[in-house]
């Protein structure tokens with residue numbers, strides 16, 4: 001190929017278009033996230049008005065492309081070649097790209113001019129390229145085709161691409177601030193965490209463990225699951241909070257034990273909000289999935305908690321959650337055995353808890369000071385969060 005043979009990755013933002021004045025901030029966060037994600041790779045990066053252009057070296061290209069698929073805030077990305085924004089160069093280099101394709105089937109040609117001041121328009125590109133291709137015995141057909149070529153023309157460059165991929169969508173992680181995620185290590189909470197990250201929230205995980213020694217939790221599947229989720233965003237923090245104080249104080253709570261445990265978790269999370277400059281708590285609860293997740297229990301647990309409590313899975317079926325967990329990559333780790341604190345509490349929890357009774361029990365068991373003491377003895381693991 002005559003022009004620049006170097007393959008590049010073009011990243012498009014989709015929803016960021018809607019963001020008006022803040023758009024630039026979002027793109028800057030995305031560029032920062034690309035920087036963390038591409039650690040160890042060699043590349044150059046350019047910010048354009050409507051896209052980001054990444055130029056990895058040949059040896060970094062495949063890995064850069066793979067990692068791009070793990071970035072939130074990207075609607076689509078493509079492998080492209082760059083050429084001059086002139087009709088002759090576009091036609092010459094597009095023909096070379098088409099000639100190189102493994103597939104011998106017909107091409108559909110798609111052209112788009114983002115910059116309208118050039119002397120040629122998209123129809124000129126399609127027509128001239130079709131003529132030149134046919135002379136080189138490359139078949140072209142707008143209707144019966146087995147592959148496509150995309151040409152987009154900007155002010156200072158034109159891009160030729162044959163491979164487009166869908167991005168993860170959502171918003172760049174960090175652009176919506178931070179959230180506290182109640183993280184159990186089951187199937188649901190990792191999916192809830194992923195969805196929170198998808199909407200731009202940087203994760204601060206809180207895991208409540210039932211071990212005498214925090215290192216049993218720190219070396220468990222909890223850390224491995226968060227490791228899998230960190231493929232989507234490297235920066236996070238984990239609080240490992242012991243539950244023995246709660247268990248002692250809850251001895252007489254009977255069928256309210258599980259509701260009180262959830263309330264204890266929310267209270268502990270609430271205590272961390274200020275420190276983490278957040279106002280949002282995320283859980284993996286889903287309405288009616290288990291006896292403890294009824295409308296009245298969710299209300300009893302969250303009453304008077306001063307936070308936005310987000311339950312991304314509240315309307316998901318279990319089968320939908322499992323499907324997503326498999327897609328994200330957390331499912332296999334989630335189903336491994338673990339001594340979760342919920343599994344050692346009351347077997348038959350109250351289904352229609354009385355919110356007033358919950359407030360009365362929590363006073364009796366001094367839940368506020370139990371939660372405060374538990375938070376004080378948390379072990380913190382930082383995954384490069386600042």
Ligand code: ATP
Nearest residue numbers: 182183184186187188189206207208283284285342
């Ligand atoms: P999951 O699959 O997320 O464990 P689950 O179906 O087992 O959920 P529960 O055990 O009732 O349901 O937990 C509901 C939610 O409560 C979890 O999604 C999580 O947000 C929170 N939670 C449960 N256990 C813990 C824990 N040990 N530490 C922190 N949060 C927890």
Ligand code: MG
Nearest residue numbers: 184186340342
């Ligand atoms: Mg669970």
